[in-house]
Amino acid sequence: MNDILGVLSAPVDPETMARLHARLAREAESEGLVDVAYTVVDSPVGRLLLAATPKGLVRVAYQNEDHDRVLEMLASKISPRVLHAPRRLETAVREIDEYFGRLRRTFDLPLDLSLSHGFRQLVQKHLPEIGYGQTLSYRQVAELVGSPRAVRAVGTACATNPLPVVVPCHRVLRTDGSLGGYIGGLDAKTTLLNLEAAA
């Protein structure tokens, strides 16, 4: 009896599961059932989770944000139909690789900004106007968006940017030139600023 049950409940090798999963991702995508597709890539600032809705890239998450928790958040805020389906992220992955390889200065990706609202979304929409290798202070960004006194709110908008790296909140510093905060940690912010300064 143990033999039989042992064989029937033996581990299924990971390659079989990977093959079945890839087929599921492909078929689910072609039937329009993947509300949030995601993948994870290595980068000089650690492993980045990239997630996209059919509308565009919706989330970039640093490892220190805990990818499992980020996926749970996406499931509750967008849809529980979250699947590891790398194909939808192919362009985003390529552009991010190019960015870290100093081959790309601006991102040319459809974005889905539905995770932020109101003033935060307004700020995040303006952040790409800060050019590669340049920096602005929180105060200057407040002026840029036409609310010169909303310096703190700009800080919050940067801190809650759902698309770090791609939407360049790392280019916003304190007025005295010190780093301020960063969702991916100060080391990551320094790495990005050095990368762009060296180019």
Add this chain to the structure above:
Amino acid sequence: MKQPFEKVVARHGVTVLRVCRALLGVHDADDAWSETFLSALRAYPDLPETANVEAWLVTIARRKAIDVHRATKRNAVAVEALPETPSDLGVPGGDDTDLWDAVVRLPDKQRQAITYRYLAGMSHAEIAAILGGTVDAARRAAADGLNTLRKGYPGAHAKGASS
């Protein structure tokens, strides 16, 4: 809170594959597995948060296995020609495909009962609910199925134990 569907696949994918193999044999199990998770993904947003996800998946897998079984019967697909790939059951030395085929040849209720009991870990009461009989009947079907397998599968029987 509802888990991302990816978590559901990661957590229950292997069990569902075993169930599909037990109901259909290794050859057709992949199709049933894919159909099961596609169908589950479609319905997932409406699944109550308190639902037993594995029992739900097993119920879908059973329905899909019946579909695949009917389709192959209607198309008279020969089952003898298994794909020439190495066994991916992960048990070295044993010809496991024989056992999976033996499971598939079991009488319907026995096959389902041992599948749900031993591969999906369901209670006899849950199995009775699926099979539509008493709890005792479900328990008996599981025991009978296992006995049949033990007789028919040489690996589980000492050599020369009967002649």
